[in-house]
Each structure stands twice: as C-alpha cells, then as structure tokens.
Amino acid sequence: MDRVRLGRTNLMVSPVGLGCGGYSRLGMRESKDASIAEGVVKHALDLGINYFDTARVYGTEEVVGKIVQSERADVVISTKTMFRDKDGGYMPAEKLVESLEKSLVRMNTDYVDVFSFHGVTPEHLDYCIEEYVPVLQQQIELGKIRHLGVTESFAQDPTHEMLRKAVPGGCFDVVMVGFNFLNAGARDQVLPDCIAHDVGTQVMHAVRRALSNPDVLIQNIEQLIASGEINKGAVNADDPLEFLTSHPGVQSIVEAAYRYCRHEPGVSLVLTGTGSVDHLTSNVAALTAPPLPDDLMAELDSIFGKVRSVSGD
Numbered sequence: 001m002d003r004v005r006l007g008r009t010n011l012m013v014s015p016v017g018l019g020c021g022g023y024s025r026l027g028m029r030e031s032k033d034a035s036i037a038e039g040v041v042k043h044a045l046d047l048g049i050n051y052f053d054t055a056r057v058y059g060t061e062e063v064v065g066k067i068v069q070s071e072r073a074d075v076v077i078s079t080k081t082m083f084r085d086k087d088g089g090y091m092p093a094e095k096l097v098e099s100l101e102k103s104l105v106r107m108n109t110d111y112v113d114v115f116s117f118h119g120v121t122p123e124h125l126d127y128c129i130e131e132y133v134p135v136l137q138q139q140i141e142l143g144k145i146r147h148l149g150v151t152e153s154f155a156q157d158p159t160h161e162m163l164r165k166a167v168p169g170g171c172f173d174v175v176m177v178g179f180n181f182l183n184a185g186a187r188d189q190v191l192p193d194c195i196a197h198d199v200g201t202q203v204m205h206a207v208r209r210a211l212s213n214p215d216v217l218i219q220n221i222e223q224l225i226a227s228g229e230i231n232k233g234a235v236n237a238d239d240p241l242e243f244l245t246s247h248p249g250v251q252s253i254v255e256a257a258y259r260y261c262r263h264e265p266g267v268s269l270v271l272t273g274t275g276s277v278d279h280l281t282s283n284v285a286a287l288t289a290p291p292l293p294d295d296l297m298a299e300l301d302s303i304f305g306k307v308r309s310v311s312g313d
Contacts, residue, residue: 001048001288006076006268007200009147009173011113013076015262016287017051017202018044018280019273021058023209027275034063036275041067043277045075047284051269053176053202055080055118056103065107072109078174078202079103080118080151083128090127093135100139114174115139116149122161125150133171147173154178154205154311160189167193178205179267181260181300182220182312191266203270206261207254207283210312217241217253220310229307244300249293251286258286260300 003012018041020026026037041052041064052068052075054060061079068075081099085091100115115136117128128150139145150172152162163175167190175194179186194201209216221240224230236242241253250256261270272283291297 001284003050004268005200007173007194008198009114009200011076011147011200013051013269014049015269016047016049016284017053017078017269017271018049019204019271020052020054020060020064022273024273024275025058026060026063026273028059028063030275037063038067039277040275040280043280045071047281049284050074051076051078053078053271054107056099056106057082057118061103061106065109069108076113077107077109078114078116078149079107079112080116080149082118083120083124083132090131093132096132097135097139100136100144104144111144111146113146114149115145115147116151116172116174116176118151119153120150120162120166121153121156122165125162125166129166129169129171149174149176149202151176151202151204152178155313158183158185158311159308160186163190164193167197167199170197172199174200174202176202176204176271178311179203179261179264180206180208180211180257180312182210182304183307183310184301184304185308187264187266191264195266201266201268203261203264203267205312206270206272207257208311208313210310211253211257220312224304224307224310227309229309230303234303244296247293247296250296254283255286255289256292256296258283259289259292260297262287263291 001014004015006013026040028037052064054064081096150166177186177190210220225232244256274280
C-alpha cells in the first residue's frame with residue numbers, strides 16, 4: 001500500500017487507517033475474545049496498513065500494542081483521552097497525563113504518535129486549549145507524545161464549528177473529521193484550512209449506519225427532504241441510491257462511499273473499522289480503488305450538496 005504524508009507531522013502513513021472503535025471495536029463489542037481482534041490487526045498489517053487509531057474507552061489499546069509491537073518503528077499509533085468526568089465536569093490536567101501513562105502501559109510503548117482530545121464540541125475547545133494543551137506539550141518535550149490531535153463529535157457538531165476554530169489555531173497537528181457523501185460539508189468548512197495550515201486529517205464516518213443499512217438511509221433521506229436539504233424530486237423514495245448501485249463502475253454503496261472520501265483534496269487517510277478480516281479486505285479494496293467517475297460525483301453532490309444536519313450515523 002502507498003504511503004502519504006500526514007500533514008506537518010511528516011509521518012508517512014497508509015491512506016487507510018484501522019479504526020479500532022466504532023460499532024465493532026475490532027469485534028470486541030460483541031465478543032470478549034481478544035483473538036478475533038488480534039486477527040484483524042494482524043490482517044491490517046498484512047494488507048499494508050500502518051495507521052491504527054484507538055482510545056482508552058474502546059478497550060482495544062492492549063490488542064493494538066500487542067500485535068504491532070514487533071513493527072513499532074514502522075507503525076503510527078493514534079490514541080485519545082477523555083477530558084470530562086462522568087458528571088460532565090472538566091478533569092484536572094494531571095488526569096489527562098495519567099490517561100496517557102496508562103495508554104502507554106496498555107500498548108507497551110514508550111510514546112504515542114498522535115494523542116488527541118476525544119470528541120471535543122465547540123463549547124469545550126477553549127478550555128482544552130488553555131488548560132490542557134500546555135500540560136500535554138510538556139509530555140511532547142518528554143518524548144511521550146509526538147503530535148497533538150483533536151477529534152470532533154460529528155453527530156453533535158455536523159457543521160464542524162469546533163474544527164473551523166481549532167485548525168487555524170495552530171495547536172493541533174492532526175484532526176479527525178466526519179466526512180461522507182451524505183454530509184460533505186467538511187469539503188468547504190474544514191479541509192481547505194487543513195491544506196493551508198498543513199494539518200493531517202483522519203476521516204471518520206465515511207461509512208456508518210446510513211450507508212450500510214437501507215432502512216436507516218431511507219429514514220435519513222426522509223428527514224432531509226422534510227428539512228428542505230434535499231429536493232424531494234431529486235431521489236427515488238423507494239431506492240434513493242439506485243443511480244449509484246446500478247452504475248457499472250460501482251460494486252456497492254459501501255464501496256462507493258469509501259471511494260468518495262478517499263480521493264478528496266485535504267484528506268490524509270480514511271478510517272475503517274470492522275471485526276472481520278474479510279470485511280477489512282473488501283474495505284481496503286474500496287479505499288485503494290480509483291476515484292468515482294465524475295458523473296457519479298456530480299450526481300451525489302447535486303443531491304446531497306446542501307446537507308449539513310446529519311452525520312450518516
């Protein structure tokens with residue numbers, strides 16, 4: 001698999017990253033059998049993936065650390081920390097350092113390549129920057145973190161208000177942004193600033209429930225027609241993506257959704273998560289396929305180009 005530059009980090013990463021959270025959590029949400037998750041991580045390495053995104057709350061840090069240990073120098077590990085407690089209050093800064101230390105132990109590594117604030121919404125960004133960033137920059141000086149990142153909460157912030165402020169601010173070398181063909185607002189709202197400031201990007205939500213479950217897709221489209229974000233006459237109510245699935249150059253909605261995101265200017269890598277090696281193989285095939293044909297890109301954007309209220313979850 002090719003390597004791409006992750007913005008100003010200068011880390012060379014696979015354009016496909018293994019997302020170790022989401023609904024699957026490498027299969028550990030349904031099963032506590034770590035061997036299944038270990039098999040997925042091993043298969044990712046075999047496919048050429050060298051970027052692994054995890055977090056303390058996912059419960060997959062130990063699996064990632066165990067499997068990639070022998071290739072640590074060639075692997076990029078991204079993990080994340082919560083910054084609010086169970087009551088919704090801000091944690092003391094030392095708790096974030098403790099979270100980092102525990103992540104290092106779980107992954108049996110001396111450093112994390114990307115350490116991100118997890119799911120920051122607009123009202124919490126300033127506090128994170130003012131109270132936490134200086135403390136974590138000390139951990140960079142100690143060599144325990146290579147680069148700071150921030151991830152948005154796409155479902156709560158589908159217009160990317162937080163990232164529109166965070167990216168130009170200069171604190172974060174890497175961001176995680178929600179982007180898919182149902183809501184491609186990041187194309188105008190986030191990605192141009194990432195290019196201008198040389199910030200690396202991880203795309204999440206390329207495929208979530210609305211693009212993998214037909215019933216959820218129809219519910220989303222009905223909602224968007226009701227809100228006026230989609231023209232009712234622009235889609236077939238019974239099969240809204242028939243024009244896509246019937247195209248000879250497309251294998252499935254999921255394949256098309258990954259291809260839509262992968263080649264967007266400003267996208268460094270696209271995350272994909274699964275608990276199945278076969279599913280991972282097919283997702284990687286989609287993400288390493290050529291861009292969608294221009295006519296399909298134009299059709300998708302003509303239908304969904306005004307959508308800003310949903311995340312596709």
